[in-house]
Amino acid sequence: MTRVVWLAALLLAWAGVVRAQPVPERVVSADGAVTEFVYALGQGERLVGVDTTSRYPEAVGRLPKVGYLRALPFEGVLALRPDLLLTTEEAAPERNLMRLENAGVRVVRLPVAWTLAQVRERIRRIGQTLAAEPEAERLIQNFDVRLQAVEADIRHRGASPRVLFLLVAGSHQLMVAGANTAADALLDILGADNAAGAMEGYKPASREALIATRPDAIVVAEASAGQFRVSDWPELALLDAWQRERVYVGDSMFLLGFGPRLPEALEAVNAVLAP
Amino acid sequence: MQSSRLSPRFPGQLLDPAGRLRFGASLALVVALAVVAALVSISSGAYPISVTDMLRVLAGQPGQDAAARLVLMEVRLPRFLLGFLVGAVLAVSGAILQGLFRNPLADPTLIGVSSGASLAAISVIVLGEALLGHWLHLAETWALPLAAFAGGSGTVFLAWKIARRAGQVSVATLLLAGIAINAIAMAGTGLLTFHANDEQLRSLTFWTMGSLGHAAWHDLVVAGPWLLLALLMAQTLATPLDAFLMGESVVGHLGFDTERVKRRAILVAGLGVGAAVAVSGLIGFVGLVVPHLVRQMAGASHRTLLPICALAGGSLLVAADSLARVVVAPAELPIGLMTALIGGPFFLVILLRMNVS
Numbered sequence: 017m018t019r020v021v022w023l024a025a026l027l028l029a030w031a032g033v034v035r036a037q038p039v040p041e042r043v044v045s046a047d048g049a050v051t052e053f054v055y056a057l058g059q060g061e062r063l064v065g066v067d068t069t070s071r072y073p074e075a076v077g078r079l080p081k082v083g084y085l086r087a088l089p090f091e092g093v094l095a096l097r098p099d100l101l102l103t104t105e106e107a108a109p110e111r112n113l114m115r116l117e118n119a120g121v122r123v124v125r126l127p128v129a130w131t132l133a134q135v136r137e138r139i140r141r142i143g144q145t146l147a148a149e150p151e152a153e154r155l156i157q158n159f160d161v162r163l164q165a166v167e168a169d170i171r172h173r174g175a176s177p178r179v180l181f182l183l184v185a186g187s188h189q190l191m192v193a194g195a196n197t198a199a200d201a202l203l204d205i206l207g208a209d210n211a212a213g214a215m216e217g218y219k220p221a222s223r224e225a226l227i228a229t230r231p232d233a234i235v236v237a238e239a240s241a242g243q244f245r246v247s248d249w250p251e252l253a254l255l256d257a258w259q260r261e262r263v264y265v266g267d268s269m270f271l272l273g274f275g276p277r278l279p280e281a282l283e284a285v286n287a288v289l290a291p
Numbered sequence: 292m293q294s295s296r297l298s299p300r301f302p303g304q305l306l307d308p309a310g311r312l313r314f315g316a317s318l319a320l321v322v323a324l325a326v327v328a329a330l331v332s333i334s335s336g337a338y339p340i341s342v343t344d345m346l347r348v349l350a351g352q353p354g355q356d357a358a359a360r361l362v363l364m365e366v367r368l369p370r371f372l373l374g375f376l377v378g379a380v381l382a383v384s385g386a387i388l389q390g391l392f393r394n395p396l397a398d399p400t401l402i403g404v405s406s407g408a409s410l411a412a413i414s415v416i417v418l419g420e421a422l423l424g425h426w427l428h429l430a431e432t433w434a435l436p437l438a439a440f441a442g443g444s445g446t447v448f449l450a451w452k453i454a455r456r457a458g459q460v461s462v463a464t465l466l467l468a469g470i471a472i473n474a475i476a477m478a479g480t481g482l483l484t485f486h487a488n489d490e491q492l493r494s495l496t497f498w499t500m501g502s503l504g505h506a507a508w509h510d511l512v513v514a515g516p517w518l519l520l521a522l523l524m525a526q527t528l529a530t531p532l533d534a535f536l537m538g539e540s541v542v543g544h545l546g547f548d549t550e551r552v553k554r555r556a557i558l559v560a561g562l563g564v565g566a567a568v569a570v571s572g573l574i575g576f577v578g579l580v581v582p583h584l585v586r587q588m589a590g591a592s593h594r595t596l597l598p599i600c601a602l603a604g605g606s607l608l609v610a611a612d613s614l615a616r617v618v619v620a621p622a623e624l625p626i627g628l629m630t631a632l633i634g635g636p637f638f639l640v641i642l643l644r645m646n647v648s
Contacts, residue, residue, distance in 0.1 A: 090366055
């Protein structure tokens with residue numbers, strides 16, 4: 017009996033320690049989607065720095081930039097005196113992350129989130145880390161409500177539409193999104209087939225291959241508004257999907273960030289999938 | 292016939308008093324530069340540290356700020372030492388190759404060190420996951436530098452083998468072989484770039500622009516001995532390289548083992564630059580520009596050129612690195628960008644002045 021009491025006491029003490037993780041007040045967020053989530057959870061005030069992939073919402077413009085998340089500088093991050101570095105598994109170099117931990121910065125690296133379940137899990141993790149669990153649950157609920165219409169569409173769709181997903185890279189280069197890309201994951205959620213699914217990763221598009229894909233719909237992700245001009249790619253305009261206006265052109269971070277705007281992105285793409 | 296020793300009783304033109312004065316003045320200047328570069332490098336960075344804290348940490352007393360100690364001792368100090376060694380090796384290798392090829396355009400890229408090292412390093416970045424599996428975490432610390440080192444010195448060795456006919460190395464063939472190997476390595480790099488995914492693409496782009504941003508004592512332990520060895524070996528080449536200035540045939544007539552001199556020069560460049568690239572990525576322009584600058588200042592004799600190049604190259608790289616971490620703080624610029632940005636215009640000024648005179 018006493019042993020059970022001891023054990024319970026120990027467990028309680030341990031739980032206390034876990035809970036006692038102080039609420040971070042100075043947060044550096046190194047990932048565009050993670051930064052968006054921090055703002056969506058109403059915790060933007062705590063950010064003291066972001067990486068260069070964080071470009072939304074506009075408020076991030078005022079924050080110091082610590083560089084690209086795969087080349088995080090040790091001193092630069094430490095100089096912002098953060099108590100938390102919130103980032104993803106993509107962050108690098110490993111050594112600088114280790115040194116930040118040694119310098120007393122808590123480093124939280126979130127796993128990739130390319131499915132709805134993973135995105136929900138990510139929101140929960142961020143909520144826990146920032147002691148904003150109620151906000152996280154509310155955000156997830158909003159997600160689920162918004163997605164109901166899209167999910168109904170998916171259920172009632174007959175054959176999966178074939179979608180060509182393009183990424184504008186520079187002024188005269190289009191990349192086709194193949195398998196194992198965020199674009200492919202987005203199409204997967206929507207129950208659509210990737211017309212370029214036989215390829216791996218993002219590959220430069222050849223004009224002939226574009227025509228050969230014969231997609232039912234086209235999605236174009238551009239880094240800045242107005243970057244994509246169909247006049248540069250006349251063969252796209254010849255495609256059936258283009259003529260029937262089953263085309264969506266949108267911001268790449270909006271479409272592929274898998275952040276809080278994911279439901280809107282899914283709705284936008286879903287709208288051009290319906291026959 | 293030929294002596295087997297590297298530098299036999301070569302009388303050597305002893306520096307005349309004016310030359311000695313010039314050497315002394317240049318040496319004093321670069322030593323002063325090195326000291327300034329060291330001070331700037333230790334005291335600049337995104338993390339603010341007060342002078343008193345800095346002195347306290349450097350004196351070994353416990354400072355107020357534990358993070359300041361970490362920044363100074365574990366980041367800035369190894370970064371400064373590594374940067375200085377890398378800069379010194381790049382500049383000295385450039386000087387040696389320019390002397391060996393008697394070509395002012397020669398630099399370590401020319402004999403394939405850099406392209407070979409890039410090909411190997413980028414292979415690790417792109418294929419690492421497939422090759423190393425769950426040992427991938429070793430890639431950043433071990434596999435990448437080792438591959439870069441092996442790739443860099445390996446290509447040089449290959450070029451040297453190709454240029455070797457009947458025990459003699461044709462310097463012209465070495466140069467051409469270097470160019471061809473460069474082209475092949477570039478094609479390989481291009482192929483890997485095509486296969487790379489987004490993250491790998493960014494990683495390899497950053498690697499090709501060079502960085503000292505992750506420098507730690509570990510790098511000094513691993514690469515330091517090679518870099519030092521290359522620097523020391525380089526100094527033994529000074530006298531025979533002076534003979535090279537008068538033409539390759541003169542070298543033999545003066546009693547040097549020509550082939551041995553070439554072999555050692557290639558070895559120094561291959562090992563030294565291979566090790567440098569392994570820990571800092573590709574850093575251009577130092578090997579090309581610094582020897583030219585120093586020649587203008589201290590004259591062409593390698594006995595003065597090489598030590599001054601080492602100090603000047605180290606100082607330049609350290610200064611460039613200090614700038615790289617301050618200009619866009621808290622982010623950092625790749626150092627290869629910095630050296631090209633400083634070195635390019637400098638080089639043009641030299642060219643213009645040479646045209647005038």
